[in-house]
Amino acid sequence: MSDITALGVQPAERVFARSRFPLHIAVFLAPALVIYTVFSIYPLVDTIRLSFYSGDETGARHFSGLSNFYTLLTDPAWSGHFWNALKNNLIFFSIHMVVQNGIGLGLAMLLSLPRLTGGSVYRTLLFLPTMLSVVIIGFIWQLMLNPLWGIAEKILDAVGLGSFFGPWLGQESTALITVSLISVWQFVGIPMMLIYAALLNIPDDLLDAATVDGAGPFSVFWFVRLPLILPTLGVVSILTFVANFNAFDLIYAVKGALAGPNFSTDILGTFFYRTFFGYQLQVGSPTMGATVATAMLIIILIGVLIYLFGVQRRLQRHTF
Amino acid sequence: MRPLARPGRIAVHIALILYTILAVGPIALILINAFKTRRAIFSDPLGFPDARTFTTIGFDQVFAKSDFGLYFVNSLTVTVISLGLIILIGAMAAWALTEYRFRGNTIIALYMAIGIMVPIRLGSVSILRMMVDLNLVNTLTALILVYVAQGLPLAILILGEFIQQIPKDLRDAARCDGVSEYRIFGSIILPLITPAIATVAVFTMVPIWNDLWFPLILAPGDGKQTVTLGVQQFIGQYVTDWNAVLASLTLAIAPILVLYLFFSRYLVRGLTAGAVK
Numbered sequence: 001m002s003d004i005t006a007l008g009v010q011p012a013e014r015v016f017a018r019s020r021f022p023l024h025i026a027v028f029l030a031p032a033l034v035i036y037t038v039f040s041i042y043p044l045v046d047t048i049r050l051s052f053y054s055g056d057e058t059g060a061r062h063f064s065g066l067s068n069f070y071t072l073l074t075d076p077a078w079s080g081h082f083w084n085a086l087k088n089n090l091i092f093f094s095i096h097m098v099v100q101n102g103i104g105l106g107l108a109m110l111l112s113l114p115r116l117t118g119g120s121v122y123r124t125l126l127f128l129p130t131m132l133s134v135v136i137i138g139f140i141w142q143l144m145l146n147p148l149w150g151i152a153e154k155i156l157d158a159v160g161l162g163s164f165f166g167p168w169l170g171q172e173s174t175a176l177i178t179v180s181l182i183s184v185w186q187f188v189g190i191p192m193m194l195i196y197a198a199l200l201n202i203p204d205d206l207l208d209a210a211t212v213d214g215a216g217p218f219s220v221f222w223f224v225r226l227p228l229i230l231p232t233l234g235v236v237s238i239l240t241f242v243a244n245f246n247a248f249d250l251i252y253a254v255k256g257a258l259a260g261p262n263f264s265t266d267i268l269g270t271f272f273y274r275t276f277f278g279y280q281l282q283v284g285s286p287t288m289g290a291t292v293a294t295a296m297l298i299i300i301l302i303g304v305l306i307y308l309f310g311v312q313r314r315l316q317r318h319t320f
Numbered sequence: 321m322r323p324l325a326r327p328g329r330i331a332v333h334i335a336l337i338l339y340t341i342l343a344v345g346p347i348a349l350i351l352i353n354a355f356k357t358r359r360a361i362f363s364d365p366l367g368f369p370d371a372r373t374f375t376t377i378g379f380d381q382v383f384a385k386s387d388f389g390l391y392f393v394n395s396l397t398v399t400v401i402s403l404g405l406i407i408l409i410g411a412m413a414a415w416a417l418t419e420y421r422f423r424g425n426t427i428i429a430l431y432m433a434i435g436i437m438v439p440i441r442l443g444s445v446s447i448l449r450m451m452v453d454l455n456l457v458n459t460l461t462a463l464i465l466v467y468v469a470q471g472l473p474l475a476i477l478i479l480g481e482f483i484q485q486i487p488k489d490l491r492d493a494a495r496c497d498g499v500s501e502y503r504i505f506g507s508i509i510l511p512l513i514t515p516a517i518a519t520v521a522v523f524t525m526v527p528i529w530n531d532l533w534f535p536l537i538l539a540p541g542d543g544k545q546t547v548t549l550g551v552q553q554f555i556g557q558y559v560t561d562w563n564a565v566l567a568s569l570t571l572a573i574a575p576i577l578v579l580y581l582f583f584s585r586y587l588v589r590g591l592t593a594g595a596v597k
Contacts, residue, residue: 022420024500036473039447042443042450116332125343129343140346144349154366185342276444286445300437
């Protein structure tokens with residue numbers, strides 16, 4: 001604030017200060033600013049710009065306003081795939097929110113029990129799948145669920161659920177859920193660790209006080225611990241959201257760019273890839289690719305803004 | 321909190337052990353079966369390899385039919401150089417943003433933070449075009465530049481919070497002695513932030529090593545594939561050769577597994593420390 005008043009009163013001093021911007025600060029900042037601007041911010045801005053252009057057969061581009069978005073949302077050749085990918089992505093995200101973050105919360109609760117023997121061994125092993133490449137995880141589960149190998153069926157048989165088994169990855173009705181659960185299986189370690197750290201931060205006095213006042217373990221969880229880790233749950237949610245609406249590797253590894261069967265596992269990431277690079281008979285289009293990318297950017301920004309202004313502001317951060 | 325009664329304890333351990341089996345089991349199965357004959361893979365998938373069923377034929381095929389060693393070197397080069405640059409450049413920027421008060425400080429900090437939430441992947445159309453113009457397609461340089469740009473925002477955030485905790489006395493004393501700002505950074509600050517490097521490494525190294533997207537669009541051929549892409553291409557080609565598929569997966573898992581079991585304590589600590597902030 002004082003800067004602004006100073007600006008109004010003494011414009012001469014502003015010029016003076018700017019001309020003497022300390023060299024060493026510039027030297028420290030320049031490499032990061034240049035690389036980040038050129039290879040991260042510029043491409044994003046340029047992608048948004050490209051989405052307002054369309055190319056013809058000769059490769060010449062001309063400004064076409066919002067017509068790409070109009071095509072994407074209404075042209076039958078595009079809109080069906082777009083809405084399908086968006087719908088599948090929402091299902092993908094909902095499964096992560098409920099199953100991944102639910103299991104993560106449960107495991108974190110168990111791991112944060114006082115004087116748990118072997119806690120660090122459990123943590124290390126449970127986090128292991130998260131460290132591996134999504135592609136590798138995709139192939140591992142493709143083999144596990146392969147009816148030819150039949151190992152999943154054999155294990156299900158052993159616990160009496162053998163009749164449930166089917167070619168889950170190959171059926172239109174189950175492929176998306178199966179792929180989502182593979183992703184959940186891999187990334188459950190992240191919410192687990194973040195929530196675990198938050199639970200450890202709650203001082204014991206608080207829990208003791210509640211217990212002394214007669215609260216059972218369930219009330220302690222529901223009325224003391226859960227409210228205190230809400231900010232962390234918010235962070236976990238937005239991280240899940242951004243990662244899910246940007247996902248690509250797993251579907252590509254398991255189902256290929258066509259996200260079969262019959263596009264039932266198609267999410268925005270694979271739709272973007274096909275639009276940009278083309279597939280089968282359709283030629284890839286950089287401008288339509290940029291349009292899909294911009295649409296994804298808008299979706300992610302909406303999510304981030306809802307989090308920043310709708311969720312984070314209302315959550316009181318507790319510091320002890 | 322009141323310690324749980326004994327039956328409760330046992331139930332907790334049973335739940336954790338069951339979930340641990342679910343988490344580690346599939347990975348273990350791949351590793352076990354990679355060393356078995358094709359017949360044993362199918363007849364006894366859960367058994368360990370023994371004298372009769374042990375074979376390394378899958379590995380022989382992977383090394384004969386693909387440049388796995390080269391892919392590994394590519395991945396290692398990209399990951400190590402990117403991480404080194406992210407830490408050095410990120411620390412310089414974090415130092416400038418936390419230590420000095422100057423015009424535009426807050427705006428630059430906010431500008432750098434955009435990259436934490438907005439995935440750089442969405443700029444791929446322009447990134448590819450730029451790399452074509454710069455003649456960098458199918459080079460590791462393209463990957464390194466993109467990964468550095470992608471890793472910087474979070475690195476600056478984490479390193480900045482760490483630098484803030486370093487006592488002011490040290491640098492003030494150095495300044496009184498007339499030491500230059502560059503030497504204060506190089507000889508005092510850099511050595512002091514080594515503990516934070518583990519945290520930065522967790523958040524940047526693993527995604528770089530595992531990434532499929534940028535190798536796929538920027539460096540898909542010419543022997544510049546990374547391990548992730550190389551394995552993806554190899555399995556696509558030899559999908560029916562179970563020995564070779566299992567062996568290639570094992571080769572991709574093994575280095576991460578060894579590294580993780582050695583450094584898991586630092587990784588987990590870094591992750592939880594980052595979360596507390």
